[in-house]
Amino acid sequence: MPARVPTSIPGRILVPLIVACALFMENLDSTVLATSLPAIARELNEDPIDLKLALTSYLLSLAVFIPVSGWLADRLGSRLVFRAAIAVFALGSMLAGLSSSMAEIVGARIVQGMGGAMMVPVGRLVILRTVPKSELVGALAWLTIPALVGPVLGPPLGGFITTYFSWRWIFWINLPIAALGLVLATLYIPDVRAEERTPFDGVGFVLSGFGLAAFVTGSTTLGLDVLPKPIVIAILFAGAASLTAYWFHARQVEHPILDLTLFRIPTFRVAILGGSLFRIGIGAAPFLLPLLLQLGFGLTAFQSGMLTFASALGALVMKFAAKPILQRFGFRATLAINAVVAAGFMTMPALFTPATPTLVMLAALLVGGFFRSLEFTAVNALGYADIPQERMSRATSLTSVAQQVSLSVGVSVAATILETVLALRGGTELAAADFPPAFIAIGLISATAVLVFARLTPEAGDEVSGHRPPAPDPVTAARDRG
Secondary structure, eight states, rough: OOOOOOOOOOIIIIIHHHHHHHHHHHHHHHHHHHHHHHHHHHHTTTTTTGGGGGHHHHHHHHHHHHHHHHHHHHHHHHHHHHHHHHHHHHHHHHHHHTTHHHHHHHHHHHHHHHHHHHHHHHHHHHHHSSOOGGGGGHHHHHHHHHHHHHHHHHHHHHHHHHHHSTTTTHHTHHHHHHHHHHHHHHHHOOOOOSSSSSOOOHHHHHHHHHHHHHHHHHHHHTTTTTTOOHHHHHHHHHHHHHHHHHHHHHOOOOSSSSSSGGGGGGHHHHHHHHHHHHHHHHHHHHHHHHHHIIIIIIOOOHHHHHHHHHHHHHHHHHHHHHHHHHHHHHHHHHHHHHHHHHHHHHHHGGGGOOOHHHHHHHHHHHHHHHHHHHHHHHHHHHHHOOOOGGHHHHHHHHHHHHHHHHHHHHHHHHHHHHHHHHHHTTEEEEEOOGGGHHHHHHHHHHTTHHHHTSOOOOTTTHHHHHHOOOOOOOHHHHHOOO
């Protein structure tokens, strides 16, 4: 039987909150670093473009080690692996802050990625195995907030730390958060593990690790002029070939490291496919919006960061609204309708101009943050609605991989569109007029998720959402029978 967290306040709130803090630390770290790269490059006497390896190396490490997170949690216990992941992430943060060369900071970021790859999937697994399905929506809503807060808080925080302190503190601020996380994890994270121990899929680990690393690297650098285009295309093809080989391999082994048979479960399949389409827009938005506000409108990094923080406030409000909405309308109606509404708000920055009142932009971002966060929470809950407890660890690994890939594709799509628009008008520097096509495109891509969510049955995931269709009117029912 799965472990259950007591219904006390620590059990119902602290476990999701501890995992949410780990997710916040991971999301914040990457966006803070992106803002501080020029200052780091100057001190280390490196080219800022070359130093983007510090970003890419982290994504590579995530892609390689996420698939193994579920197997480790099953074998060693979720509490031990979760604490070890926090410790490894903190070690990488400390080493990054002490770095004196590009090689050292890239190596430190790889260590950070190893910790990050285990931290969030295993933390999510703890929630899935300890929280009753009837309370899953509320618990998973906590994980949505840091996922949206981190990217919007990162730029102003990174600019503030780099300007008034030292870039090294963007890594060292993780240390007290990690120390608190270790204490809370020791006190409140239950030590759940699988009853059956499965063998490690070494071949699958190599094929999936290389394939995902190549795909994430290629999709992230496409359109960013970090690598020559032929090399990027070759990396993408190599990744696709490796992932194809893994697909054939997974069909031949009993316990593959990424269990593709999970796609046979309708709710999981819809959540992954529809959620991936929607996340392409989510991945692009934190990349596009700061560029529009800073390069297009001339705002500082701190000013644009404070403006985009409105979307995080909208996500916070959603935390209290998600469960009643899903109880009233169910997963199919909520996901299908909200996908279109949220995608519409994604396109709204296409209408922003330097003359647009700040309050109007704040309102659009605030409401848009609410609907995006609602879609995230509903997708996450739906994906695990029908997963048996013994397969939860493999479901979390596969879900984390899909999320990482779709977010990196979002950045690639946005960057490619901007580069295309810039080339078509023969410009050399981005202007405000270059951004509307990109915002419209990502909104349309995210809106296509409605085609996937509409395939759900009306009662899909009712055990998790608490939705119960209204009883038929007796008069109408009697007339229909007649």
